[in-house]
Amino acid sequence: MKLESMQRRLYGRYKLIIDESDDESAVRLLFQTGIIDPNQTEVFRMSDFSDDINNELRNVEILSTIKLCMETGKTILMVNTGRIHGSLYDVFNQNFSIMATGDTRKIFSKVAIGSKTVDVVVNDNFQCIVHINRHEFDDIPAPFLSRFQKYSLSIVDFYRIQFQRLSSEEQNIMNNVENKMQTFIKHFGQQYLYGLNDNTLYSCLLLVIETDENRQCSISNIHQSYSQLNIKTKRFIEENPGNKQQCLLRFILSKLIQIASPESIIFKLPTFQDKFAQSLFKNYFQYQEHFNIENFVRELIQKHENQSSYPITTDTHTEINTIMTTKVIIYTRTSPYVVGINKASKYQLFNKQNNNTFDENINDLAVIENAAVLEEKFRVFENDRNKKVLIIVINGQKGQHRQHLPFVRQLVDKTEFIFHVPAQQLCNSVGSPSIFLHGWDFYFFDTCTPGSAFHLQRMLEIVSSPKNQLKEPSKNILCDLNVLFDDCLWDFCSRTQIFHPQLSQEIFSDENAYEFYRKETSITKRVECLKNILQRLTQIQEYIVNIYHEQLSRKKNSSQNSYNKIYQISKDILCGKRFLGLVDSLQLHIRTSFTNFVSNILKYLANDYGLETLSKLSTDQTNVGSILHLIDYTRFSLDDDSNDRFPSPTQGIFQLVTHNAFILQTPLYQLFHQRIKTHADDI
Incomplete structure (x- = not known):
């Protein structure tokens, strides 16, 4: 018995x-x-992992669950389920049959599950x-x-x-913001905003509209819309806090430049x-x-970390509630570091001096072949309270990897504290869209390479004020100094010849200094x-970097x-x-000059057994400067205009000598003695 036409019309197509x-x-949404x-x-969402495409057992499992939903009257939402659509041919076509007994009736449809076709009861509420x-x-x-x-x-x-649903006044504000942002995007260039598409701007506009219980909408309070990641941008956004439209405009602008590359900011x-360029520069590079x-x-x-929001005190000593952001997608250039990040230890990934602050799980999608493995990794992460990231x-260069992103995001939406890194080419067309919704x-x-922001802060000061000479050395180095000096130490030790007399170990209080001055010590050991x-x-490392830029x-x-x-x-x-990216290009440009500069300083510090006394300054560093x-740094070569694509190796040998044999001098004692003698001669 077929379903009557009237009943079919009431039922409606899916x-x-x-x-x-x-x-x-x-x-x-x-x-x-x-x-x-x-x-x-x-919700039924199928993955595109290689092991899942022809996984008949997984298909049967999903179809069995769909069968249960049909019987109980639940709504099913099918995403990327093309592989099982053939099994639901009669369901989609609503080829129903009806069985009536007295006042009761049941609707049936055929579903192909595996090698069998079964009649499934279709609840009237099923959609x-x-x-x-x-x-x-x-x-x-x-x-x-x-x-x-x-x-x-x-x-x-x-x-x-x-x-x-907004008031007419707020509609005018939103219209003005939308038009100004469209103008900005056109001027800045859509190709320079990574993942930008026609929906990106409107996702940002949706962020600032809130809906109450009566389905009425209003513009949200921008002053209470910051997260722990963008709270610093409050200084840029609320330059004029009384101007609601300007705050709203800058809030959305700040969101969009999060996906801009630094070279595009500098270029534009x-x-x-001038005034807006200066504030835009500070927002991107400092905030x-x-x-x-x-x-x-x-x-x-x-x-x-266990709260969805928390109060924070701003520069103006105003306390605001900050929203917690737990899901982030980072676009970055493909590099050996990113490709091998899943094999990196915590010591390699983050500064080993601070690695006890948090713990992380790293998974490369390239080595995952089915959804079950990935889902298990998410379950392990959720159940491990020690794991916070x-x-x-x-790898965005590979299409089969990129198509897994929606499936991964679905799993992420069920989890907390996610830090998501797709390694992409710098090409807007291959990236996933940047949609600022759903957290x-x-x-x-x-x-992403740790410590690679080589001389970054100093360079940014130059960019922000190209016509002004630098007056004071920066005190806040945006890099791992120990990583920064690695090349310099290898360069210095590989060019060093020891001419000091051999002293007994008892004279040295620092075993590292004794081992360094031994003529038999290898270059590797000397670097260590x-x-x-x-x-x-x-x-002392900070001083050297600052003196170099000075x-x-x-x-x-x-x-x-x-x-x-x-x-x-x-x-x-x-x-x-x-x-290369901007940081790596700048590093390559300045590498030869900086390495030679530091090596020359290390030569002065190492003369006269200076490293022995230098190690004692770790308890009192007030006189380092x-x-x-x-x-006399004027004698050093600071040729930073060398071929930055193929820098030639620094030439020359450093001969470490002692001016007073068998006496452990303070660092740079001979230079200090010469300085006093020069002043005495002048008198």
């Missing part, structure tokens, strides 16, 4: 959602807006929603499409619905008015993190000894020349002439 967002945002009841809906992405639409056969009521949904559609800065992955993770998992590495945040990182000494003297700034037109060089490097990267200023 629904086909055509998602315009390319990241399945329509699915999340259907739940978020209450169109679909999460308590009455079962089916099939989700497809817009780019899949043209490849779907017309007969399949004709079975459904079709709805094309985009983030713009959801935004327009919310927009209509001259096209803005946001785009270079140091360790600092970023520390901000991500602050001490209030979960890193998933996806997800997006950032572009120039590099010198590194152990300098690791206790971080202040000497550079004294060169004629040094700041302007450095700015021009950074601008040209940025331009070359954007034009495809360079394949005075000691280093005894050196």
Whole structure:
């Protein structure tokens, strides 16, 4: 007995959602807006891992669960389930049969489960929603499409619905913000904003609209919309806190430049008015993190990690509630470090001196072959209270890896404290879309290699004020100094010849100093000894870096020349002439000059057994600056205009000597003695 035509019309065709967002945002928004009841809906999402594509057992498992939903009257939402659509042919077509006994009736439909076709009871409340992405639409056969009521949904559609519920005054504000942001994107260049598509801006606009219990909408309070990751940008956003429209505009602008590369910011800065360019520069390079992955993770998992929001005191001593961000996608350039990040130990990934602050799980999607393995890794992470960070590495250069991203994000949405790193090419067309909804945040990182932000702060000072000479050395180095000095130590030790008389070990209080001055010590061992000494003297490393830049700034037109060089490097990267990022390109440019500079300083420090007494300064570093200023740096070569693509190795041998045999002198004693003698002769 067939279902009567009247009953069939009342039942209605099932629904086909055509998602315009390319990241399945329509699915999340259907739940978020209450169109679909999460308590009455079962979501089925199939993965594209190699082991799952032809996994008949997994297909049977999903079909069995769908059968149960049909019988109990739940709504099913099917995402990426094309492999089992053939088994549900009669269900989609509503080829129902009816069995009536007296006043009761049952509706049946055939479902192919494995090698068998079974009759399944269809509850009157059962509904089916099939989700497809817009780019899949043209490849779907017309007969399949004709079975459904079709709805094309985009983030713009959801935004327009919310927009209509705003007051007329707030609609004017949102219109002005939307128009100004469209102008900014057109001026800045969509190709320089990673993952930007037609929905990105409207996802940001949706972020600032809140809905009350009566479905009425209003613009949210921007002053209470910060997370632990962007609280520093409050100084940029609320430059004029009384101007609601300006605050809203800058809030969205700050979101968008999170996905901009640093070279694009530098390249575009001259096209803005000076005041705005200066504030935009500070917001990107000082208030946001785009270079140091360790600092970023520390901000991500602050001490209030078990709360969805927490109060924080700002620079103006105002306490605000900060929203916790737990899901982040970082776009970064593909590099050997990122590719091998899953094999890196905690000592390699983060500063080993601070590694006890947090613990992490690292998983490379390239070595995962089925969904069950990935789901198990998520379960292990959820159940391990010691693990606070979960890193998933996806190689965006490979299409089969990139297509797993929606499936991974679905798992992430069920978990907390996720730190997600797709390794992408610097090419907007291959990246996943940046949609700032459902608790997800997006950032572009120039590099993820620890300690690689080589001389970054000093260079940024040059960029921010190219016409002004640098006056005071910076005290806040944005890199791991121990990593920074590695090349210098190897260069110095490989060029060093020891001419000191051999002293007995009893004379030395520092075993590292004794081992360094032994003529039989290998270069590797000598580097290790010198590194152990300098690791206790971080202040002396900071002074050396600052003195280097101070000497550079004294060169004629040094700041302007450095700015021009950074601008040209940025331009070359954007034009495809360079394949390294901004930080790595700057590091390569300055490497030879800095290495030679540090090696010459180490020569003075190592003369007269100076390393023995130098190690004692670890308890009192107040006079480090005075000691280093005894050196005449004008004699050092600071040629930073060498071929930065293929820097030639530094030439020359360092001969360590003693001016007073068998006497352990203080560091730079001979230079101090010469300085006193010079002053005495002048008198």
